[in-house]
Amino acid sequence: MAGTTNPxxxxxxxxxxxxxxxxxxxxxxxGAKLAVPTPWSGWGARAESGLxxxxxxxxxxxxxxxxxxxxxxxxxxxxxxxxxxxxxxxxHALGLLLLWSGGAVPETDEPPRRVLxxxxxxxxxxxxxxxxxxxxxxxxQAAELEDPAAARKAAQAAERRAEQRIRRIDAGVDxxxxxxxxxxxxxxxxxxxxxxxxxxxxxxxxxxxxxxxLAARVRDLTSCLNAPQDWPERTLAEFSLLYLLVQxxxxxxxxxxxLAATVRRRIxxxxxxxxxxxxxxxAAGRWLVLGCRDTTADKLVERRVWLQREAxxxxxxxxxxxxxxQALNLAxxxxxxxxxxxxxAPEAAPLRAVVIEQGAxxxxxxxxxxxxxxxxxxxxxxxxxxxxxxxGGTLDEAAAAFAAALAADPWTRFIPFVLGSALPLPxxxxxxxxxxxxxxxxxxxxLPETGDGTDPNRAEQIGLALLACGGGHPSPLFGLYRxxxxxxxxxxxxxxxxxx
Amino acid sequence: MTDVTVSAxxxxxxxxxxxxxxxxxxVSTALVGTDRRPLPAAGPGPGADPAAQLLARAALAGLARRxxxxxxxxxxxxxxxxxPDPRPALPQAAARRLRTILDSYPKYLxxxxxxxxxxxxxxxxxxxxxLLDIGRTNMLIRADLAxxxxxxxxxxxxxxxxxxxxxxxxxxxxxxEDWQGADPDARVCYVAGLYLSDPQAxxxxxxxxxxxxxxxxxxxLLALVSRYPDxxxxxxxxxxxxxxxxxxxxxxxxxAGGLERRSAKPPPPDFTAEVARLLAANRGVGRDLHNFxxxxxxxxxxxxxxxxxxxxxxxxxxxxxxxxWSDWIAEQVQTAVADNAPLxxxxxxxxxxxxxxxxxxxxxxxxxxxxxxxxxxxxxxRDMLAELRLS
Numbered sequence: 086m087a088g089t090t091n092p093x094x095x096x097x098x099x100x101x102x103x104x105x106x107x108x109x110x111x112x113x114x115x116g117a118k119l120a121v122p123t124p125w126s127g128w129g130a131r132a133e134s135g136l137x138x139x140x141x142x143x144x145x146x147x148x149x150x151x152x153x154x155x156x157x158x159x160x161x162x163x164x165x166x167x168x169x170x171x172x173x174x175x176x177h178a179l180g181l182l183l184l185w186s187g188g189a190v191p192e193t194d195e196p197p198r199r200v201l202x203x204x205x206x207x208x209x210x211x212x213x214x215x216x217x218x219x220x221x222x223x224x225x226q227a228a229e230l231e232d233p234a235a236a237r238k239a240a241q242a243a244e245r246r247a248e249q250r251i252r253r254i255d256a257g258v259d260x261x262x263x264x265x266x267x268x269x270x271x272x273x274x275x276x277x278x279x280x281x282x283x284x285x286x287x288x289x290x291x292x293x294x295x296x297x298x299l300a301a302r303v304r305d306l307t308s309c310l311n312a313p314q315d316w317p318e319r320t321l322a323e324f325s326l327l328y329l330l331v332q333x334x335x336x337x338x339x340x341x342x343x344l345a346a347t348v349r350r351r352i353x354x355x356x357x358x359x360x361x362x363x364x365x366x367x368a369a370g371r372w373l374v375l376g377c378r379d380t381t382a383d384k385l386v387e388r389r390v391w392l393q394r395e396a397x398x399x400x401x402x403x404x405x406x407x408x409x410x411q412a413l414n415l416a417x418x419x420x421x422x423x424x425x426x427x428x429x430a431p432e433a434a435p436l437r438a439v440v441i442e443q444g445a446x447x448x449x450x451x452x453x454x455x456x457x458x459x460x461x462x463x464x465x466x467x468x469x470x471x472x473x474x475x476x477g478g479t480l481d482e483a484a485a486a487f488a489a490a491l492a493a494d495p496w497t498r499f500i501p502f503v504l505g506s507a508l509p510l511p512x513x514x515x516x517x518x519x520x521x522x523x524x525x526x527x528x529x530x531x532l533p534e535t536g537d538g539t540d541p542n543r544a545e546q547i548g549l550a551l552l553a554c555g556g557g558h559p560s561p562l563f564g565l566y567r568x569x570x571x572x573x574x575x576x577x578x579x580x581x582x583x584x585x
Numbered sequence: 586m587t588d589v590t591v592s593a594x595x596x597x598x599x600x601x602x603x604x605x606x607x608x609x610x611x612v613s614t615a616l617v618g619t620d621r622r623p624l625p626a627a628g629p630g631p632g633a634d635p636a637a638q639l640l641a642r643a644a645l646a647g648l649a650r651r652x653x654x655x656x657x658x659x660x661x662x663x664x665x666x667x668x669p670d671p672r673p674a675l676p677q678a679a680a681r682r683l684r685t686i687l688d689s690y691p692k693y694l695x696x697x698x699x700x701x702x703x704x705x706x707x708x709x710x711x712x713x714x715x716l717l718d719i720g721r722t723n724m725l726i727r728a729d730l731a732x733x734x735x736x737x738x739x740x741x742x743x744x745x746x747x748x749x750x751x752x753x754x755x756x757x758x759x760x761x762e763d764w765q766g767a768d769p770d771a772r773v774c775y776v777a778g779l780y781l782s783d784p785q786a787x788x789x790x791x792x793x794x795x796x797x798x799x800x801x802x803x804x805x806l807l808a809l810v811s812r813y814p815d816x817x818x819x820x821x822x823x824x825x826x827x828x829x830x831x832x833x834x835x836x837x838x839x840x841a842g843g844l845e846r847r848s849a850k851p852p853p854p855d856f857t858a859e860v861a862r863l864l865a866a867n868r869g870v871g872r873d874l875h876n877f878x879x880x881x882x883x884x885x886x887x888x889x890x891x892x893x894x895x896x897x898x899x900x901x902x903x904x905x906x907x908x909x910w911s912d913w914i915a916e917q918v919q920t921a922v923a924d925n926a927p928l929x930x931x932x933x934x935x936x937x938x939x940x941x942x943x944x945x946x947x948x949x950x951x952x953x954x955x956x957x958x959x960x961x962x963x964x965x966x967r968d969m970l971a972e973l974r975l976s
Contacts, residue, residue, distance in 0.1 A: 100681055118689035121968070123961035142957065187681055266636035272618030318608075321615050322651070325643035332641075480656040488652040495648055508663055511744045523663060527656030545745070546714070553713040553741050557666035568654045583711045 097132075098155070101418040101584075103182045105377070106162070108410045112172050116179025122189055124148075129193035130185055137185045138200045141177045143168065151177045152200050154207075161414040165203055173411050250295050254334070254352060257294025261287070261303070262331045265324055273320055277310045284310075298353030302327055308536070326496055347433040347494050356430055358439045365428030366435065369442075371395040374421045375475055375503065375563045376575035376584055381409070388413045391501045391563070391574070392423060392438075398476040400501050401427050401438040419563075419575040420582030433493040436501070474561050474577050477505030479525025483566045499535050502566040506559030507576075509551040516541060518548035520571050523559035530570030547585055551576055554583045608646040611639055667740040672707040679972040680709050687715055690965065692924060694719065695883070697969055698729040704973045708733060713741055717748045724812075725883070727754055753805050755781055764790070772798070773805030780813050787813075792821060800830035807836050811843065819844045856881060857890035870897050875914045878921050891926035892933060894918060899937050899956075919955075923962035928970070931963045 107113035119141060126148065128139030135155040140148035149168040156162070164174040174182075184190050196204075229236035264287055268276050276283065284306050291300035302323070309319040333340065333348040340348065350356070372392035379388050390403045405415035417423065425443040429435040478486070483502045490497045506523040509531065513519070518531040531551075533543035551562070554576045561577040575584045610625045619635040675683070679701075686693050701708070708716070713734060720730045731738065731754030739756075742748035752770035755778035763771040779787040791806050798806070807825075810818050822844060825837035863874040878894070898919055922930075937956040 100684075114688045117685045120685060121961060121965050123957070123964045187678065262637075265640060266634060269615050269636040269639055270618055270620050272621065273615050274617070317612050317616050321612050321643050322647040324615070325640050325647045328637075328640035329644040484655050491648065491652050495644075510664065521659045521663060522656070525656075526659055528659040529656050549714050549741070549745055550711070552744055554710045556710060556737065557664055557740070568651060568656075578710070581709075 098186045100183055100186045102416045103186050105416040105418055106174055106412050107179055108172050108412050112176050115176035119176055119180025120183035128190055130190045131196055136196055137181055139181050149177050151181050152203050153178050253294045254296045257291050257296045258331050258334050265328055281307050296353045298351050343431055344433045346431050351496050361430045361439045362428050362441055365430055367426055367428055369426035372423045372425060373475055374417045374419055376419045378574055388415050390415055390417050393475050402436050404437060419584045434490045475503045477503035477561045480522040480527035481525050487566060499565040499567040504562045507562035508559050509548050518544050532570035532572045535565050535572050547573055550585050554578055607642060608650060611643045667737040670707045670737050672705055675706040675708055682969050682972055683712055695726050698726055698733055700970050700973045702729050702732045717742060721747055769801040772802050777809055780809055784813055800833055803833045804836060807840055811840050814844055814847055816848055857887050860890045860893050864897050870915050870918055875918055878918055882921050882925055886925045888927050888929050891922055891930045894922050895933055919959055923959045928967050934960050934963060
């Protein structure tokens with residue numbers, strides 16, 4: 086066949102991955118509702134260019150025209166729909182993709198005119214953008230040649246801005262240290278009685294000081310102070326960690342590079358993806374997607390995806406952000422395999438990574454090559470067939486791994502860990518769910534959240550889901566471990582992975 | 586200013602137990618404040634701020650506290666695993682359909698569950714909790730749910746108080762020893778099975794052993810009496826109004842009223858005949874027809890009656906504009922037809938969709954009754970049943 090072949094795009098996506106594209110739960114449901122053939126007409130898909138299109142009959146007289154391009158690799162899918170929704174992707178695009186993932190959309194070589202036009206317009210826009218960028222770069226270069234003074238000025242301005250931020254952080258750090266010592270001098274009891282206001286005000290000033298990491302930690306003090314039993318211990322522990330961070334920032338030039346980078350990130354100076362890609366340590370291999378968690382903080386949806394390398398069990402975490410209502414550019418579901426080279430952010434305990442080069446998103450074990458192309462092949466679904474199960478350890482090993490992480494980065498709150506043979510223990514007399522390690526013999530609390538919130542209903546919900554998926558047999562469980570307990574993320578059983 | 590290295594030096598020769606001991610002192614001092622209580626074993630130097638010293642030492646001690654805690658050992662036996670389920674797994678397409686039904690078409694869950702029960706598939710484990718949650722409030726699906734989830738479902742349901750209702754549903758195989766056993770749910774479960782195989786024997790058993798039952802069992806049995814009503818039950822239930830348990834008395838009062846009303850009411854009319862009568866009386870789709878159709882929603886309709894309704898809707902679609910109220914009624918009836926009619930009416934609806942398309946092309950008028958939407962729902966039901974039959 087002619088045209089550019091794209092092996093990654095040719096793969097049909099599992100339905101779970103399409104669900105992961107949805108900007109929120111309501112569009113996920115609306116998309117599923119449209120994943121029936123009847124409202125659709127004039128549809129088709131062209132695997133080798135990653136195109137899916139169709140007309141969806143909606144409430145309007147004219148059907149909505151939907152086109153989706155799935156370029157494969159790292160680039161995110163692009164969508165076009167004539168409907169008025171502001172969601173991206175809209176329910177029509179999601180419904181179409183779900184049908185396509187189920188094998189209902191016929192393969193054709195001839196996309197309709199409008200799809201080709203849209204594609205051409207997109208290409209042109211992209212090329213124009215590139216050209217503009219290139220022209221700007223050229224102009225900058227020319228300007229530098231022509232007027233070295235101006236270029237130097239611009240560079241100096243950028244430097245000045247960076248210096249200004251450092252100065253602001255310095256001031257914020259000074260203030261924080263003073264505040265911490267003042268509280269210890271006059272007693273933590275007084276701070277507890279004063280309520281949330283002094284803490285909130287301090288956090289605001291730290292945000293103004295451009296140290297968002299410190300501000301978030303200071304905000305967390307509220308929940309420590311409100312803890313019913315051990316609030317003095319927890320508050321002092323948090324105080325001492327803040328104090329340690331203050332000292333780390335002051336001494337960052339004397340610290341080893343990796344620890345200094347960790348201190349900078351904990352303060353709130355995050356390296357950009359481009360910086361990580363440029364300077365990070367590279368690690369290539371086949372990576373198994375361990376699980377995925379979305380959290381909402383500061384009006385941004387944050388998605389974390391954890392991967393484990395096949396060869397040595399090394400764990401990496403990918404991170405993506407999006408405003409609510411927009412798709413997260415990280416659609417990976419537990420059990421998928423990624424053949425990729427990653428770059429790890431240089432840190433004392435490296436975990437965060439970015440994808441440098443991605444090969445084919447590998448199909449599962451039974452999704453072999455001959456299945457492609459055959460339109461009626463059984464598609465993959467919600468619980469993905471596994472290529473292999475993750476490598477897990479015992480709870481004692483989790484405790485040791487946590488200790489090691491803490492030794493490298495004392496501000497660590499939890500670590501990603503695969504418990505090799507986990508067994509949920511239903512609520513005992515105290516009403517708390519626990520997770521037993523059937524191999525190592527230990528047990529820990531089941532914590533629904535990584536933060537301080539302990540909602541017993543949510544814990545029971547997760548516990549029952551674990552029990553249902555594992556069937557009461559010890560099975561690998563991926564979660565976020567801290568000495569207080571384990572927050573389950575995904576469970577693996579009978580060759581299937583289920584994200585909780 | 587102190588820094589990390591210096592702060593370590595302010596507590597020069599510490600061993601781990603010292604650090605751990607230190608923690609309690611640090612906490613109590615911090616609580617009151619270093620202004621009021623001097624820091625124990627404060628470092629030398631007049632310039633050193635005791636508060637800063639406290640925080641530096643707390644950082645060290647706190648770290649040791651967080652690290653040095655191995656997980657607790659588990660005492661006692663691990664819980665029993667779920668019994669094995671030999672039935673074949675649900676086909677992939679049907680598993681995807683289940684997700685769509687739960688997300689967007691919950692009204693088709695009863696029909697789908699009944700079909701899965703007939704086909705004899707095992708559901709993917711991850712769907713058990715949401716289905717058990719739905720069964721809490723939806724009594725009508727409980728019998729099918731219990732059969733589809735089978736023994737592994739009972740095993741799971743025992744773990745949550747909210748799901749115990751499943752244990753009172755009939756088992757695949759009756760176990761007479763359950764009736765004498767200690768488990769109240771198992772007793773009710775046995776009688777539920779007996780009601781399916783021999784309702785008269787079940788009624789006899791309830792009357793004969795009633796006095797020996799505990800209130801929890803009595804309540805479960807009353808739920809069964811109300812599910813399988815019989816004219817003979819009225820006198821039995823009225824005899825329970827003096828039961829020692831208040832809950833049983835309240836339940837019996839409610840049930841007695843329901844049974845009396847039921848015996849006083851005439852049997853429901855034949856669906857097709859009633860639809861024909863109402864159509865003739867109202868000259869089309871009217872309020873009486875709508876009310877009647879809604880009372881019969883959720884049970885299978887005969888082919889002829891459904892066709893009558895479809896034709897009435899089609900005829901109405903051709904007429905001139907009417908009030909919005911009757912449009913709303915027509916829409917309700919239309920959805921009810923799509924949800925309850927047998928799939929044999931699909932050809933007629935498909936024909937009407939084609940007619941409408943032609944009419945729209947010729948006259949440019951939007952159809953008043955949207956048969957395409959009706960066809961979409963019928964197709965959804967057809968596909969969901971076909972997926973279970975083929976494989």
